Amino acid sequence: MATNPPIMRAVVQDGYGPPAVVLRVAEIRRPSPGADEVLIRVWATSVNTPDWATVAGVPHVLRLSFGLRRPKHPVRGSDVAGIVEAAGREVTDLRPGDEVFGSLWGGSGARAGTFAQYTAAPAAQLVKKPAAVTFEEAAASVMTGLTALTAMRDVAGVGPGARVLINGASGGVGTMAVQIAKSLGADVTGVCGTGNVELVRSLGADQVIDYTEQDFTQSQHRFDVILDNVLNHPPRITARLLTPNGLLIPNSLGNTGGLLAGLPRTARAALMGRFTSTRVKLVTTTVNRDNLTALRSLLESGQVKAVIDKTYPLDQAANAVAHMLTHHARGKVVITGTTSA
Known part of the structure; x- marks a missing residue:
């Protein structure tokens, strides 16, 4: 007997333009983790430059890779902090219940996106979250922290x-x-x-x-x-x-x-x-266990802390992206995996 696939709420993008116009909350199929991936219940994510650039569709030349009329992948977001729900058969060091943070950026396969209640992420691009760091702080630290770390430590x-x-x-x-x-x-x-x-x-x-x-x-x-x-x-x-x-x-x-x-x-x-x-020199940010572990150590030691300007629930993700588009956010803008309803 056929069963209905599990669904979730996610923010999907229908075209390019103002966030309030092109972003909407919808029910879509929940992703299934691949052999080397884990399914994460998203507690928090954050808005990065590729997110607002893809929503606005600028620079226009990047639509050649994003998708000419609409993005090929409808769910934005790469940073993630949450709880492992399920693990692929090749994943041996993460298990359901683990609190993790990391990023989907640059991973193989179709991007599931993190502006959603659940996402699938490569296990190799996640580490366990420090207990003293909140999900919001962890999500706010990933791509910006790895970019800054790469720029200061490796490039310079x-x-x-x-x-x-x-x-x-x-x-x-x-x-x-x-x-x-x-x-x-x-x-x-x-x-x-x-x-x-x-x-x-x-x-x-x-x-x-x-x-x-x-x-x-x-x-x-x-x-x-x-x-x-x-x-x-x-x-x-x-x-x-x-x-x-x-x-x-x-x-x-x-x-x-x-x-x-x-x-x-x-x-x-x-x-x-x-x-x-x-x-x-330009900065090429690589998401891997070594870099994430170095970032985690900085967060655990208190040498680095995430600066969060504002936090929005999932159904206000369009407002979060619009806030980033003002280019005046202090630190990061965070989206939680919950709705305000």
Whole structure:
């Protein structure tokens, strides 16, 4: 006798445009974990740049890979924190009841998405959640934390005494990068708006530049590393602040809108690194057990904490994405796996 497949509530995307127009809550089939995956009951997820970029469909050129009229995968979200419900036959180190966090980003197979009550995720891209860290904090830390960790530790090789400038220090990656750079012994300068100066200072920044009062590119100081999460200045101007062997790390799509949005500045930065003496490197974030374990250690030790601007229930996911699209969120915007009904 045939049985109905299990269903769940999820936020699905029907096209590109304003979140309130293209995102809706629907009942869809609950995913089944593959052999190397686990089924997770989602307690929390967060909104990352690929999520709002895919919802808005910008830069337009990325629709060639997203899907021309609508995204190929209708459920957004990659970060996840939740409880294992079931494990695939090849998974030996996670079992039902385990509290985990991690990401679907870059995993093989069709992306299940995390703006949903349940998701299927590769076991190799999950680790057990620290008991003292909430599901919301864990979900808010994943991609931004791994990106900041990769940028500071691996790409830049930041060590004691390094002078690091972080443009966009109050955003998701920025708040993590300030803390991680400090944990590595760097002298950190953060750039942010007036309302976030105290926040960035509280995260450990040694100096904070309020961009409403001072153009940081006019600073007389020189830096060994510049992590630019905003790209609101031409890369060649920003690069003038580097020491002779300094490194520029561009890490932004820029403002939304247009065929290419902020991609030209990223491309110009990359070309500058290729054809001039200026050192430029991009960040490629890899989700694996080693990186997640390093992030977990930072969270457990208290050296790093997730900054959460606002938390929304699942049925208000469109509002969460819209909030991120203002580009003024302090840290991360979190979505819980519950509804407000």
